[in-house]
Amino acid sequence: MSHADFQSMHRHPPEGRDTKDSISSWLDVLTGMLAIPESQRTQVRDEFEDHLRSRIDDLLIVGKPEPEAIRIAIAELGETAELAKLISKAHQHAHPRRRTMNIAMITVAIAGLSIGGMSLLNNQSSTATSPMIPSTIPTLVAVETRQAVPVVDEQFHAFDIEQASMEEILIEIAKAYDREFVLSEDAQGVGMIRDLKDTGALQGEYTLEQAVDRFNDQFRSNLIHYMLTHDENIVLLQSKSEYQRSLVEMQVYPTPEWVSSSTDREAYADTIRSLLEVKFNLRYTSIKVLNGALIIAAPPSIHSEAHRIMSDINAVIKQGEQQRLEREQAEEHERDLRRSKLVAEIIRTREVFRQGIEINSERRDGFRRKAHYSKRALEEFQASGNTDKEMAQKLENRYDGDVRNAEMFAQEVAEDEMRLEYLLGRLIESEFIYLDDVLQGRTLE
Amino acid sequence: MLTLKQDHSELVVLSVLAQGPSYGYAISKDIAARSEGNFKLSPSGMYPLLTKLEKLGLVTTNWEEVKAAGADPDSTGRKRKWYTLSPKGHKQLAKRIELHAQMQSILNGFVSPTDQTTHHGERATG
Numbered sequence: 052m053s054h055a056d057f058q059s060m061h062r063h064p065p066e067g068r069d070t071k072d073s074i075s076s077w078l079d080v081l082t083g084m085l086a087i088p089e090s091q092r093t094q095v096r097d098e099f100e101d102h103l104r105s106r107i108d109d110l111l112i113v114g115k116p117e118p119e120a121i122r123i124a125i126a127e128l129g130e131t132a133e134l135a136k137l138i139s140k141a142h143q144h145a146h147p148r149r150r151t152m153n154i155a156m157i158t159v160a161i162a163g164l165s166i167g168g169m170s171l172l173n174n175q176s177s178t179a180t181s182p183m184i185p186s187t188i189p190t191l192v193a194v195e196t197r198q199a200v201p202v203v204d205e206q207f208h209a210f211d212i213e214q215a216s217m218e219e220i221l222i223e224i225a226k227a228y229d230r231e232f233v234l235s236e237d238a239q240g241v242g243m244i245r246d247l248k249d250t251g252a253l254q255g256e257y258t259l260e261q262a263v264d265r266f267n268d269q270f271r272s273n274l275i276h277y278m279l280t281h282d283e284n285i286v287l288l289q290s291k292s293e294y295q296r297s298l299v300e301m302q303v304y305p306t307p308e309w310v311s312s313s314t315d316r317e318a319y320a321d322t323i324r325s326l327l328e329v330k331f332n333l334r335y336t337s338i339k340v341l342n343g344a345l346i347i348a349a350p351p352s353i354h355s356e357a358h359r360i361m362s363d364i365n366a367v368i369k370q371g372e373q374q375r376l377e378r379e380q381a382e383e384h385e386r387d388l389r390r391s392k393l394v395a396e397i398i399r400t401r402e403v404f405r406q407g408i409e410i411n412s413e414r415r416d417g418f419r420r421k422a423h424y425s426k427r428a429l430e431e432f433q434a435s436g437n438t439d440k441e442m443a444q445k446l447e448n449r450y451d452g453d454v455r456n457a458e459m460f461a462q463e464v465a466e467d468e469m470r471l472e473y474l475l476g477r478l479i480e481s482e483f484i485y486l487d488d489v490l491q492g493r494t495l496e
Numbered sequence: 497m498l499t500l501k502q503d504h505s506e507l508v509v510l511s512v513l514a515q516g517p518s519y520g521y522a523i524s525k526d527i528a529a530r531s532e533g534n535f536k537l538s539p540s541g542m543y544p545l546l547t548k549l550e551k552l553g554l555v556t557t558n559w560e561e562v563k564a565a566g567a568d569p570d571s572t573g574r575k576r577k578w579y580t581l582s583p584k585g586h587k588q589l590a591k592r593i594e595l596h597a598q599m600q601s602i603l604n605g606f607v608s609p610t611d612q613t614t615h616h617g618e619r620a621t622g
Contacts, residue, residue: 095543097575097577100574100575101562105522106521127538129538133540134540137543138547140544141545141548
């Protein structure tokens with residue numbers, strides 16, 4: 052069943068922010084490390100995004116949780132820097148060999164390395180002469196004994212070299228596997244490579260790998276600070292220092308958004324440097340901060356570790372931020388609840404006061420009316436000339452009682468009005484000033 | 497599980513593509529399935545190899561937009577790179593198969609006499 056069939060059967064999982072971040076972040080790092088033109092870089096990115104998402108889909112189908120599926124899919128791609136190197140190499144060297152061009156490219160590359168090494172790493176200076184391509188014609192010829200055998204796996208060559216210098220052996224090895232022999236700038240200064248004549252031998256059938264191992268075994272004590280490497284075009288003798296520098300790649304990483312000030316960025320770079328120092332020798336590593344960018348010049352293994360450390364730190368910080376955000380949201384929700392309760396309480400209290408004021412105002416007015424009539428009755432009685440003192444006293448008492456009651460309820464109303472005013476005033480002055488509209492009744496009226 | 501060497505990888509990938517066009521992830525799954533899980537071609541081996549095959553003209557490529565089931569029809573999908581064996585690739589595959597057969601035949605030449613010796617020995621003692 053093809054992957055497309057799988058996809059049509061199973062609903063694609065939602066691509067959350069974390070998913071997008073992890074995959075995009077990894078793709079950013081990969082494409083950032085590619086030494087190929089921009090158009091090809093985009094295509095490589097698209098192809099690896101398809102690979103990752105297809106793999107993640109399959110892992111989700113078999114029940115892996117999404118974060119684990121992402122982690123597995125990315126881990127299966129191996130070391131990012133190594134992968135980037137292989138892809139870049141495939142794009143650069145996929146043509147049949149063009150020897151002249153390759154030599155020229157190597158010359159430029161080695162010269163460039165010295166310059167790059169000095170500017171980036173502040174290494175020891177070197178005299179900028181171009182590496183010498185051996186001009187001597189080999190005197191010993193490799194004998195191919197298996198020409199009739201189809202070479203499917205690795206080429207074997209038979210060597211029968213005796214009493215030769217290191218250089219002569221190396222030229223023979225390179226020639227046997229259709230490669231150029233190159234002495235690096237540092238290696239050119241090692242006189243014994245040519246001068247120690249008649250000291251070496253190489254006899255027997257070897258693959259290139261084996262022949263190089265054999266050479267290294269034979270001359271290990273002479274070339275303790277040098278090493279022999281090869282790729283599909285050259286066999287290169289270089290110093291270990293040059294080899295380390297040749298591995299150095301420069302990569303620009305954005306500093307995370309939570310690292311805001313320049314002091315923080317320096318501290319962030321120091322942290323990365325300190326953590327890397329625990330595991331690696333940083334002799335060929337430089338970490339610099341420039342505005343929002345962290346620039347690292349280092350071998351691929353250090354890039355991979357730096358990327359992993361930065362991703363982990365970022366993930367932990369983001370998780371912490373997420374937790375803080377969730378806590379703040381919970382607190383905000385709690386505050387909202389308390390505010391809602393308080394508002395409800397205020398409204399209820401305000402209604403109690405208003406009702407009290409209303410009722411007591413009616414009572415006050417009622418007694419005032421009664422006082423008005425009882426006063427008139429008393430005045431009319433006094434004007435009538437009636438001498439019934441008991442009646443006069445009764446009317447007077449009634450009037451006084453009405454006046455007192457009216458004053459009492461007026462007092463009640465005034466106090467309630469003061470309380471209401473005090474309550475509203477206090478609330479408006481306080482943090483609940485935003486409730487002004489509510490309290491002033493626009494919502495409630 | 498065996499990790500495929502480069503030359504074997506090329507033969508295996510060309511053979512997979514001889515069955516029809518495919519894309520990176522499907523090719524790696526196909527290899528694992530057809531070898532019953534015995535062969536594994538890592539992404540770091542496969543994608544550079546596919547690039548090499550493309551540059552050598554052994555495969556042709558085209559892009560397809562893939563949308564997840566249930567995705568918004570107006571949204572942009574991801575891109576998938578399809579590989580198809582070219583006529584040159586078919587020729588190269590035929591050549592590789594022939595070389596493979598020759599190699600097997602030569603190796604059998606070493607293996608068979610041993611078998612015969614064993615049989616003779618058995619007869620002699622029996």
